[in-house]
Structure formats: structure tokens, C-alpha cells
Amino acid sequence: MLLPDRFEIGRPDNMHVHLRDDERLSLVAPFTCRQFGRAVIMPNDPEILTAGSLAAYERRIRRVTDNFDFRPLMTLKLTHRTTPREVELARELGAVGCKLYPRGVTHGSDDGIDDVRALDEVFRAMAGCGLVCQIHAEQADSFVLDREFDFLPSVLGVLERHPDLKVVLEHVSTAVGAEFVASGPDNIFATVTPVHLTCTLDDIIGHGLRPHNFMCPVPKRSSDRDALIAEVCKPGQRKFGVGTDSAPHDRSQKERPRGCAGVFSEPVALSVYAAVFERWGAADTKVADLERFCSRNGADFYGLPYNEGTITLARDEWVVPTVYRSSRAHWGKENPLDEARGGVEIVPFLAGEVVTWRASSPASSEV
Numbered sequence: 001m002l003l004p005d006r007f008e009i010g011r012p013d014n015m016h017v018h019l020r021d022d023e024r025l026s027l028v029a030p031f032t033c034r035q036f037g038r039a040v041i042m043p044n045d046p047e048i049l050t051a052g053s054l055a056a057y058e059r060r061i062r063r064v065t066d067n068f069d070f071r072p073l074m075t076l077k078l079t080h081r082t083t084p085r086e087v088e089l090a091r092e093l094g095a096v097g098c099k100l101y102p103r104g105v106t107h108g109s110d111d112g113i114d115d116v117r118a119l120d121e122v123f124r125a126m127a128g129c130g131l132v133c134q135i136h137a138e139q140a141d142s143f144v145l146d147r148e149f150d151f152l153p154s155v156l157g158v159l160e161r162h163p164d165l166k167v168v169l170e171h172v173s174t175a176v177g178a179e180f181v182a183s184g185p186d187n188i189f190a191t192v193t194p195v196h197l198t199c200t201l202d203d204i205i206g207h208g209l210r211p212h213n214f215m216c217p218v219p220k221r222s223s224d225r226d227a228l229i230a231e232v233c234k235p236g237q238r239k240f241g242v243g244t245d246s247a248p249h250d251r252s253q254k255e256r257p258r259g260c261a262g263v264f265s266e267p268v269a270l271s272v273y274a275a276v277f278e279r280w281g282a283a284d285t286k287v288a289d290l291e292r293f294c295s296r297n298g299a300d301f302y303g304l305p306y307n308e309g310t311i312t313l314a315r316d317e318w319v320v321p322t323v324y325r326s327s328r329a330h331w332g333k334e335n336p337l338d339e340a341r342g343g344v345e346i347v348p349f350l351a352g353e354v355v356t357w358r359a360s361s362p363a364s365s366e367v
């Protein structure tokens with residue numbers, strides 16, 4: 001059975017996104033705001049290490065998202081210099097969580113964590129003040145396809161030592177990772193990206209090199225993708241939710257000898273999720289399960305009320321643009337950098353391809 005040609009779900013949340021800064025921020029943020037009522041903003045680029053820089057970054061985001069019904073949910077990046085006091089200060093300023101990057105696993109993680117146990121005091125402070133711990137679960141020195149599997153014992157250790165700390169296994173990418181979360185205690189949750197629900201490693205290196213599909217963790221085997229789909233689409237499933245991990249880079253940073261990790265998936269995110277549920281969701285609960293995944297599970301885990309309002313999904317094929325460019329007019333004279341650098345060019349996920357679903361909300365123009 002197909003999804004209806006047009007239907008509404010509660011306004012969704014995106015529990016993992018990279019909005020960047022400067023002209024990239026103003027280019028990409030509207031794609032998030034048009035679809036999502038809230039988004040958890042990642043702290044690696046720009047790097048957010050203190051409560052003060054978190055508040056300043058939130059102000060910059062609010063400046064470009066002012067016209068939308070949107071709330072950024074801020075996070076702090078954990079390093080070995082992070083103190084319990086700093087995370088409490090971040091909480092007082094409205095932060096929802098702290099992100100743990102193992103050192104060297106992805107873009108902006110050079111000062112990441114190489115001894116998870118050393119954070120125990122910080123974890124206690126986070127649990128004490130209600131901050132969620134978002135984990136990029138990859139073992140940096142392992143073979144690329146084994147990195148998530150090899151890091152799971154570290155996640156398990158955190159869960160066991162800190163049963164009061166809420167932990168998100170971000171962008172889960174393997175069958176074993178999905179099973180780890182599905183069968184885990186109530187304080188573990190996972191975000192799932194549109195890329196991991198639709199791609200395998202073949203979509204990056206199997207048919208010519210496709211750098212714009214490259215992200216960390218890399219999409220893996222078809223058996224991993226299928227296991228993620230099965231868990232996400234399971235009727236009543238509450239442990240998985242939207243986290244697009246949309247991570248835009250300028251084209252020049254992707255198409256070079258050592259290209260950056262990150263896929264700009266935001267423009268097509270809800271279209272892809274809807275297509276996955278249409279194809280693989282349970283016949284009679286597709287819409288309810290899609291809504292739970294997009295608009296309920298993340299809020300429930302973070303302890304947030306549901307967003308007000310709805311978003312409409314309509315069956316309406318469109319071609320994804322091959323590139324998005326920053327508009328100089330948008331910045332005018334305020335941003336001399338834009339003139340000097342000639343603006344940004346970002347290639348989206350599924351560039352040039354046809355997608356089936358179009359998302360729109362009453363408060364905004366169509367995506």
C-alpha cells in the first residue's frame with residue numbers, strides 16, 4: 001500500500017544538523033527551518049567549546065533564522081579540557097547536549113576524545129543537569145568498515161557507568177549498531193540519516209568516486225542499510241529518530257585529493273524519509289510510523305514538547321538542483337569575505353536526480 005498522495009504530519013525535528021557559519025550558514029539554514037521546528041546544532045564547525053561561544057553562535061543562527069518558526073537546540077563539543085562547570089553553564093544558557101567526537105574520526109575532531117573514561121566527571125555533571133550526550137561512535141584507528149562496531153564497547157561503558165545519562169548513538173550505520181540501540185536500555189537512542197537509509201559503500205566508490213556522498217561513518221553493506229530500514233520502519237518503534245547529519249562543505253572542499261566528510265542532505269531529507277517509509281513501512285501504519293520517526297521520537301527522548309503545527313507532504317516529483325550557491329545580494333556589503341571568496345557552492349545529496357515527495361509548511365515557502 002502506498003502513502004496517500006497528500007498528508008500532514010506534526011512539524012518534525014532534526015536531531016542532528018551542521019549549520020556552519022557566515023555565508024554558509026545563511027545559505028543552508030533556510031532548508032532546515034522550512035522543514036523542521038527545531039534542530040540540534042552540531043558544535044564542530046564552527047567549534048563550540050565554551051558556554052560563551054555557544055551563546056554567541058546561537059545569536060548568529062537566530063539572526064538568519066528570525067523569519068522562521070524555528071528554534072536551534074545548541075550543543076557543546078567535548079574535549080579533554082571540558083569541565084563540569086562549563087557544561088552546567090552551557091545548560092543554563094539553554095544547551096540541550098554535549099557532543100563526543102573521538103579524536104580524528106571526522107571533520108573538526110582533531111581535539112576530540114581519546115579516553116572516554118576520562119570524561120566521567122563531566123558525564124556526571126551532564127546527567128545531573130539534564131544534558132544529552134551525543135556520540136559519534138567510531139573507533140578512529142580501526143578499519144573504516146569496522147569503526148562503529150569497534151566503538152560500541154565504549155558506548156556501552158558510558159551507559160553502564162552513567163545510567164542516568166541520556167546517550168544518542170548518532171548517525172547509526174550498521175546492523176549491529178541498530179541492534180545495540182534497539183535492544184539497549186531506555187537511555188540510548190539513535191539518529192538515522194537519509195544517506196544511511198538509501199546508500200551503501202557502492203554509492204561512494206562502487207561506480208566511480210562520488211565525493212558528495214562521502215560522510216563519516218561511511219554507508220556500509222546493503223545488509224546494514226536493510227537492517228536500519230527494518231528498525232526505523234518497525235510499527236511503534238520509539239528508539240530511532242530523524243537526524244539528517246546534513247553537513248555542507250564548499251564544493252572545493254569535497255572535490256580535492258583529501259576531501260572533507262559530510263553530505264548536504266537537508267534539501268531532500270523529508271522526501272527521502274517519506275520514500276523509505278512508503279516502500280518499506282508497514283501497510284496500515286505508514287503515516288503514523290513516519291510521523292513518530294520524524295516528529296515524536298526525538299522530542300520524547302530529549303524531553304521536549306511536540307512542535308505546534310504541521311507539515312504537508314505531497315506526491316510531487318521535482319529535480320534536485322545540481323548546486324546551491326550563496327547569493328551576494330543576500331549579504332550585500334555586510335560581508336566583504338563573500339566578495340573576496342566569490343561565494344560558496346554546495347552540491348546537495350541526490351543532485352540532479354528526481355525525488356517524489358515535496359514538503360511544505362503553512363509558515364514557509366516550499367522546499
Ligand SMILES: [Zn+2]
Nearest residue numbers: 016042245247
Ligand atoms: Zn554530524
